[in-house]
Amino acid sequence: MEKMRSQQFPNRSIDDWKVKAEQSLKGKKVESLQSNSYESITLKPLYTQDDELPVSEYPGGADFRRGTSLLGHVTNEWKIAQRIQYKTADELKQKLEDAFTKGQTAISFNLSNEIADRFLELLGEKVEDYPFAINTKRFQTQLLANLSSGAELSGYIASDPITLFAEEGTFEMEALQDWVLEIKQADRYFPNLRTVLIDTTPYHNGGANAVQELAAAAATGVYYLDKLTESGMEFDRALSKMVFQFSIGSNFFMELAKLRAARVIWNRITELYGFPENARGMQIAAETSRFTKTVYDSHVNLLRTANEAFAAVLGGVQYLHVAPFDELAGASPFSERIARNMQLILKEEALLNKVVDPAGGSWYIETLTNVLAEKAWALFQKIEAKGGILEGLKMNWLQQEIDEVFTRKKLDAETRKQSIVGTNVYAKLDESVTCTKIETVKDQTKIEIIPQRRLAEPFEELRRKAKFIEKHKGAAPDVGLLCLGQLKQHKARLDFMKGFLSAGGIKTVESTPIFTVDEARLYLNEQPSKFICICGTNEQYELFGHEILAALKLDFPETTFLLAGLPDKENQNQWLTEGIQLFIHVKSNCYETLAAILEALEVTVDETEKA
Known part of the structure; x- marks a missing residue:
């Protein structure tokens, strides 16, 4: 026993690991295990303490990479913001009632003319009981006009005119100016409601990589800050109106690092504007990616959305929507319940609301966060040098940059270098499905739009x-x-x-x-x-x-x-x-x-x- 007690494991170095690794690789160098991401980042097979960089010891400090709250989701749980699907106003009202009794914690759904006009009638007292999580798109003016003023309204009822420009191809400068005045006016009536959205989802669905999404978000945020303050709105009020929307893709660690890098970049920007540290934290709404989903073998989408939702929570989001696995063919009550329950499982069974920043300190994630932030900052500066996000879109430059990345992703899928389970690998031939195909309208566009795509569509x-x-x-x-x-x-x-x-x-x-x-x-x-x-x-x-x-x-x-x-x-x-x-x-x-x-x-x- 004494001999056993005195035994110790020998110290091993990275060089020892390389020798063993190359033996198992049968002569190949360990560098052959490296891979390159769509962000042009070289990913190493092993990260060690040598890769460690100084980071904040706790969330809510330094550059906010570890989150904006000291105790993370332990004291500030993310909001379950499932977008309710409906056909009629009455169905929406009933489904909202049902959702809130089964775990929903934010008011979220897509808008229509009828719903915007009957907003208060449908929601009743819920407008005060729950925060909002609504991307109003072109209905913001109509919706805010039908809301009663009050400091009790929270969350976000917000739109992003520039992203709509990129998605639809038409834009009026006068409409943007009117929107700025509406945001300024809404602040008087709804002081705790965020009304400015920076939505990167259309860039993501167009095929953009994480660096492009981050740079577009930063450039759009800066543009809105400038426009709002030029209109006479105070800096701190303009900043308090903003919320960022990201889609979360299938590359787990890259997407997790993307959210962390977003806070690093926004902290740097707001610091340069002179904002105090307690005002520089970024509010993030996230949703699982449509780009990665498939029509065929749709149950595989359960694995995809679970992976993406997990990354979003570890990345420190404030609002999260998980798409139903069969959304492309028309979601069912069953799939909607499963999507909502996925977040409840992350809270109640995975206990992600009980651990403060579980990803913090990972050599790989911290390195990836830094590299993403650096690359995105360089691209952001490039966008600013071209006159800002709006000019970059008008020149069709940003669209071309995104299309180049999408072309690489598409080729990898076509050659099956990128596996899409159930679609380009392990396809089920006895499956019969239907899917509503959305045609993109291109008439009368003033710019080249960013098409909303999915990687599986060719197959x-x-x-x-x-x-x-x-x-x-x-x-x-x-x-x-x-x-x-x-x-x-x-x-x-x-x-x-x-x-x-x-x-x-x-x-x-x-x-x-x-x-x-x-x-x-x-x-x-x-x-x-x-x-x-x-x-x-x-x-x-x-x-x-x-x-x-x-x-x-x-x-x-x-x-x-x-x-x-x-x-x-x-x-x-x-x-x-x-x-x-x-x-x-x-x-x-x-x-x-x-x-x-x-x-x-x-x-x-x-x-x-x-x-």
């Missing part, structure tokens, strides 16, 4: 095309898989091809193990698919694949032959000469490949209908 369009073919052909589009050799030999590429094709709604018809030309002919006679993909090992391809392909090209000249895998460069030309149209492998652009196959099959359907 969802392929699935819809596959359903169209199935409806007119009477059978789902399919590709035959010619399996060479025994199951253990062709299974890897067989499974790969089944997963690859299912992302486009294409079914597969696999052969029995093929060893001879006659067996291959028999399979093709029984499987009249326009596309046949040969699956097997490289050795089998060279052993008898060429012979089988040559025979089949003679007997089935109208068939398009594909090959699973990518042969060595010296062998590729031979395969192409012998009749292979395309090699399908892990680096293939999945979307483009499937789109080409479906287009060819759709042409076949059209020709059949004409005949």
Whole structure:
């Protein structure tokens, strides 16, 4: 026992870890584990005490990265601000009653003309009992005019004219000036109500990265501060009217750090304006991302929203909306309840309202926060150098910057470098869904709008095309898989091809193990698919694949032959000469490949209908 008591673990250095890591990497350098984010940030595989930078020892101090309240959510719980979905005013009234008895803690819903006019009638005493969390968009004037004045109103009933400009493409300077006067007037009647929203959601849904969202938020906040104070509003009153809205994406640590970096940047800006420290804390409303959600296999959205909501809470938000998992197809009472309960679980079971800043002090998160803040500050300065956020949008410069990032994200999804479970990987072909497609109006736009997109949309369009073919052909589009050799030999590429094709709604018809030309002919006679993909090992391809392909090209000249895998460069030309149209492998652009196959099959359907 004495020997055991005296035993100690040996001290290890980062160099010791690198040696072990490179041994497991079989000769590759540990730097190969690094990755680059869409923010052009190099992410290391390991963060250590050497990465540590001085930060506040408690929330509510220094640059507010750790939150604006000393005890975080322990004493200032975030508000459950689920946006109530409704069709009629009476339904809204009933659903609000129900929501507040089941955990809702803020008044939140989208507005319409009818609701804006009947606001007080619908809410009654709730306007004094609960804070608001409403993005009014173009209904702010109408809504505020139908509210009774009172210091008891809290939360936010706010709009962001510049973001609406970016989203819709039309803007009137006179309308902005009128809005500034309305904010100033509303402050007299509703002193505790925030009315100025800085909404980055349209940038996020357009494909922006975290740096662009943060820079746009900072530039918009500065623009509104300047306009409000130029109108004669006192600085401290102008600042007290503002609330920032962020969408939370799927990169957990990046999104968590984004919220922390937002407070760092806003603290720096307000400090330069001369605000005292107790006025520099940022109010943040957050919502789970629409950009990351899918129509197909919608229950996977539960995992996505849980991840995003968790990041938002750890990031220190004041208001949070979690979208129902089936929102794209039309939310149900069940999915709305699950969405609301997700926040209750984070409070009551994950106990996130019992721990002060659980992310604080993480070497990785603190480093990411600093790098994001630095990069966003540089982009913010670039926006200001171009004349500010409004000029950056008028020049279409910011839109182009965002579109470049979206193009990278889209390509990663199309090539399946970015996995979208249930859509471009592990797709369920027996699923039938409906989705209301929102068309973007582009007529009479004065700028290039920022389209509101989702990453899964291209693959969802392929699935819809596959359903169209199935409806007119009477059978789902399919590709035959010619399996060479025994199951253990062709299974890897067989499974790969089944997963690859299912992302486009294409079914597969696999052969029995093929060893001879006659067996291959028999399979093709029984499987009249326009596309046949040969699956097997490289050795089998060279052993008898060429012979089988040559025979089949003679007997089935109208068939398009594909090959699973990518042969060595010296062998590729031979395969192409012998009749292979395309090699399908892990680096293939999945979307483009499937789109080409479906287009060819759709042409076949059209020709059949004409005949």
